[in-house]
Structure formats: C-alpha cells, structure tokens
Amino acid sequence: xxxxxxxxxxxxxxxxxxxxxxxxxxxxxxxxxxxxxxxxxxxxxxxxxxxxxxxxxxxxxxxxxxxxxxxxxxxxxxxxxxxxxxxxxxxxxxxxxxxxxxxxxxxxxxxxxxxxxxxxxxxxxxxxxxxxxxxxxxxxxxxxxxxxxxxxxxxxxxxxxxxxxxxxxxxxxxxxxxxxxxxxxxxxxxxxxxxxxxxxxxxxxxxxxxxxxxxxxxxxxxxxxxxxxxxxxxxxxxxxxxxxxxxxxxxxxxxxxxxxxxxxxxxxxxxxxxxxxxxxx
Amino acid sequence: xxxxxxxxxxxxxxxxxxxxxxxxxxxxxxxxxxxxxxxxxxxxxxxxxxxxxxxxxxxxxxxxxxxxxxxxxxxxxxxxxxxxxxxxxxxxxxxxxxxxxxxxxxxxxxxxxxxxxxxxxxxxxxxxxxxxxxxxxxxxxxxxxxxxxxxxxxxxxxxxxxxxxxxxxxxxxxxxxxxxxxxxxxxxxxxxxxxxxxxxxxxxxxxxxxxxxxxxxxxxxxxxxxxxxxxxxxxxxxxxxxxxxxxxxxxxxxxxxxxxxxxxxxxxxxxxxxxxxxxxxxxxxxxxxxxxxxxxxxxxxxxxxxxxxxxxxxxxxxxxxxxxxxxxxxxxxxxxxxxxxxxx
Numbered sequence: 001x002x003x004x005x006x007x008x009x010x011x012x013x014x015x016x017x018x019x020x021x022x023x024x025x026x027x028x029x030x031x032x033x034x035x036x037x038x039x040x041x042x043x044x045x046x047x048x049x050x051x052x053x054x055x056x057x058x059x060x061x062x063x064x065x066x067x068x069x070x071x072x073x074x075x076x077x078x079x080x081x082x083x084x085x086x087x088x089x090x091x092x093x094x095x096x097x098x099x100x101x102x103x104x105x106x107x108x109x110x111x112x113x114x115x116x117x118x119x120x121x122x123x124x125x126x127x128x129x130x131x132x133x134x135x136x137x138x139x140x141x142x143x144x145x146x147x148x149x150x151x152x153x154x155x156x157x158x159x160x161x162x163x164x165x166x167x168x169x170x171x172x173x174x175x176x177x178x179x180x181x182x183x184x185x186x187x188x189x190x191x192x193x194x195x196x197x198x199x200x201x202x203x204x205x206x207x208x209x210x211x212x213x214x215x216x217x218x219x220x221x222x223x224x225x226x227x228x229x230x231x232x233x234x235x236x237x238x239x240x241x242x243x244x245x246x247x248x249x250x251x252x253x254x255x256x257x258x259x260x261x262x263x264x265x266x267x268x269x270x271x272x273x274x275x276x277x278x279x280x281x
Numbered sequence: 282x283x284x285x286x287x288x289x290x291x292x293x294x295x296x297x298x299x300x301x302x303x304x305x306x307x308x309x310x311x312x313x314x315x316x317x318x319x320x321x322x323x324x325x326x327x328x329x330x331x332x333x334x335x336x337x338x339x340x341x342x343x344x345x346x347x348x349x350x351x352x353x354x355x356x357x358x359x360x361x362x363x364x365x366x367x368x369x370x371x372x373x374x375x376x377x378x379x380x381x382x383x384x385x386x387x388x389x390x391x392x393x394x395x396x397x398x399x400x401x402x403x404x405x406x407x408x409x410x411x412x413x414x415x416x417x418x419x420x421x422x423x424x425x426x427x428x429x430x431x432x433x434x435x436x437x438x439x440x441x442x443x444x445x446x447x448x449x450x451x452x453x454x455x456x457x458x459x460x461x462x463x464x465x466x467x468x469x470x471x472x473x474x475x476x477x478x479x480x481x482x483x484x485x486x487x488x489x490x491x492x493x494x495x496x497x498x499x500x501x502x503x504x505x506x507x508x509x510x511x512x513x514x515x516x517x518x519x520x521x522x523x524x525x526x527x528x529x530x531x532x533x534x535x536x537x538x539x540x541x542x543x544x545x546x547x548x549x550x551x552x553x554x555x556x557x558x559x560x561x562x563x564x565x566x567x568x569x570x571x572x573x574x575x576x577x578x579x580x581x582x583x584x585x586x587x588x589x590x591x592x593x594x595x596x597x598x599x600x601x602x603x604x605x606x607x608x609x610x611x612x613x614x615x616x617x618x619x620x621x622x623x624x625x
Contacts, residue, residue: 013291014293014517018517048516101442102438102482103474105439220562221561226555228555229548230552232546232549233565233569234565236596239598239599262571
C-alpha cells in the first residue's frame, strides 16, 4: 500500500478507520517517507491518534517527516482559486466563501471535488512521498471518488473541466491511487462494505480497494471449559471467534489487524496498528 | 400520555439492539410500545417483524403490544416538500437535481426527517411508549439541532449568501448573477448553474412557514423526551458520548443514563489463574482480564467526570436474532433507569 502516492482510507463509522490511517502514516514515517496525513471529514478522529491537539489546514509536523492537516473547505477553495485557476485577490473572503458554501451545499460534486482535489493537488506538488487521507465513511465515499465525473457532467468545458479530467485520471490510475476499506467482521459493516465494493465495481472510478479487517480474534486452540472465569473467558472467546469467521468468509480481507486487548488511548492504538502493519508487510 | 425515549450514540455500538430490547420489555410489561429504527441489521429487522422500509408502524405478529417502524429518510425529505409547498412547487422541487444533493449534503436532513417522523408517532397518542433509535450522525447531537437548522436552511440562509443581501424576490436573482463573486463562480462553473441553484432555493423557501412551525412542534416533543446514550468501551464511541454530555444540546434533557454495551463480567477483572491451568487458557483469561479492567476504568472515569448514571449490558457472544433473545440481553443489565420510561 505504501508504494502508492495517494491512499484513501474509508470504512463504516466505528470500525477504526482513523486508527488505521494513523497507523499507516506512522509506518510510512518510520520507513523514512515524507508523509502527509489528511483528515478529510469532521475534526477529531485523526488528531486524537497523533496526540498533538487539533489539526489545522496548514500541515503541521507531528513526527519527524510526518505532517498532518485538517481539511477546511473554504481554505481549500481559496487555495484552488488562487493557485490552480490563477484568480487573485478574491473579492472579500467572508461573502465569497459563504456564497460558495451555499453552492457547495446544493450543487452536486462541488464540495467533494474541493476536498478530493486538495488531496490530489498535494500529490502533484511532490512535497510528499505519500498522502494518506482519512476519508469520509463508506456511506458518503462514493460521491467523493466520483466527484471529478460529476463535475465533468456539470461543466461542459474550460479550465475546471480540464482539472476534473486530470483528477479523474489520477484517481483511476492504480499506480498512483489506492483505496483502502476498513471493516470489522460483524453484520452491518460487512453488508455496507460489500455494497460499497459493488458500487465501486460498477462505477470504475478507482481500482478495486484493499480490504483491512480490524479487531480480529485469534483462534483459541483449546476446546475445554474449566469452571470459573478461566472457562467463561474461553467460552466467550470461542463464540466471538466463530461469529467472526462467518463474516470473514463472506468478505475475505487482504489484511487482518488483531483485537487490541486492554489498550487505553488513541495514541496507543495507532502505535500498535503501526507495529502490526510493519510485521505483516 | 405517550412517553418518548430517544436512544442516541455513535454508530456500531448496538444502539438499535438496545432500543429494540427496551421496547420488547416495555411491551411485555403491558405498555403499548412502538420502536422506530433507522437502517437496522437484517436479522434485527426480521426479529422485529419489519421487513420492508416504510414509515408506517406495523404491529408485531406475535408480540401483542409491540409495533415497529423503519424510517426511510430520503422519502421523508421529499415528504417535507410535498407537505409544505404548493403542489406545483412541490413537483418542481421533487424533480430538481439540486434537491437530492441538498438532502445528501445537509447533515441535518436525515436527522430532521427522523425527528419529524418520530414526533408524528408521539403526537398520534396511539402508544404509551415510543422508542426512537436515532441516526448516528454527530453522535446523536444532530437529532436535536436538526429542526432549527432545517428552518434556517429553507428560510433562505443559503439564498442570502448567494444574493449577498436581504431576501430577494425572483427578479433580484439577476442582481445576484451580477455580483462579482458570482460572476466569477459563473465563469468557473457555467453561467446558468447559479441561476438554477438560486431558483431551487427560492422554491425551497416557500416551505419556510410550514417547516418552521413544524420544527417548533418537533422541538416540543424532543424537549419532553427521556434520553439514553449508548456506547461501547472503545475510545471512539466513548468520545462521542462524552461530547453529548459536554455539549448537551439545548433541547435535550439530561440523559437518564449512559449505557455501556458489550461489558465483560466484573469478576474477570480480579480473576486469578488457577494452578495447573493450561497456558493457552491462562493467557486468554489474562487478555480478557486486562480488557475488563480497561472497561471498568472507562466507566468509572465517565461517571466521575460527567456525573452520569451508568448502566451496563453484558457482552453476548452471538447477536440475538429473535424476540426472546433480544429481550434477554437486558436480563443481566445493571443500572437501567426503567422508571424514567414508565417500566416497572
């Protein structure tokens, strides 16, 4: 995964998407890559795993060689206009940003293209070896990866259209972009992941995603159930394990991350994920 | 009188299961009970006897006092247009390409649709208890802010942003298109896009009186509802629960309890490995024991810091797939504030 330039990490809410993003970013950093970790959705998830307080639009170095940023749509838009479209001196920031926000709320594709466009622009800038995005959850991810196409349908020509076409090519290029779907072996996350895969298959806007299954229990290689907590814990473990097998069979993942027992803080979770990724790659 | 119980919390914590279990117990206690869910797991929907999406409550085939309804939020958003706009405008809205984008993009829209539908059931006065499994967006906070946000949206906030001034009549749209900001947007995105967006927002604004009046009715229902916040002991959902307690939405009463789901037996926290135990089992017990300690510390910290009443539901290995199984998850629960939703 880390030999790509852009990793888009998505998954159903609550499956550990931000922790996986942070773990991958930490591993890339450990390997000496110049890394940008980007929180695309609402603030909180990713920054908690780095333990360095709230992130801002301007990338901040949270570990040597690892920068992290928070997507802020109005900032990204101004950057896009001034740098990409070369429109200088935008007419009074406040009114402009709000008017555009109104557009972005109602017109399909606009808010998504600004968000995904920022990630692509950071890739093109060559300041980073890899950009790892903590992307919106699977329920919304479709409209983000399809945004260049949506805009192309809306805008017949000109510079914006050309940009959208460029973005579409970069997302579709499997040497450049990889999508990662995080899931856990339970009913709702499995169903939602399968639906997302099917949709991506039909739209063909990105290559088939890599699947990471989180919170995987090891098989307990003992069938006995002694009395007391010793046997109770064995029983629960075996029952949870076989429930997990059912869902893993329906959706076999490329990578499995273990259930983390007794881990307290998001920072510890991310560090453990990083170790796990290192051990398996 | 109808008691309303709002079950909130992050996604993936078993919120829907908890809501269903409470409803079954209430029904078996003799309360006419309706459980309202959003997007349940298939086996849960089957257990509740609702197999097709639809906003109509269906009586359960073998639980006399139980009704269930599954909400379809996209249909509800359309219903807003149909209910509050002129027929002609309603048709135009429903056909509008921006309508769908707005309903997808506007974070409050699904929450509004659910709150609107839930309030309708409460106002029907046909049930003693209405249990609502709220949509997970914003950790449940969106549910309470949705009516006001929705009124604000259709009230023309976005339209004012586009026109840059007071609420315009239809002809003022041309002035809007003349604003430098928007001329630029027009150059970038095609000149008629803005006009189409503004026309859509004008149509939407015509529903303002209806939506804001309805919003106040929904808020009355929310203000008198009991609230349960459901979470597991994992950092992410606990964080959402903390956010709910910290920010306590204006319309929400103090939650009756925070319910920690998937709780391990307290005795495991101090369990010692018996002499002669097989290493593989001993190792397993130790792992689950550290997990039990982590869970307990998380709960203790939560109640100490936020003064919350803490309830627990044990971790059951296989998710329940029938009514008895669902009701059973509460058999070994602790601290459930039954009285606050009228259950003995």
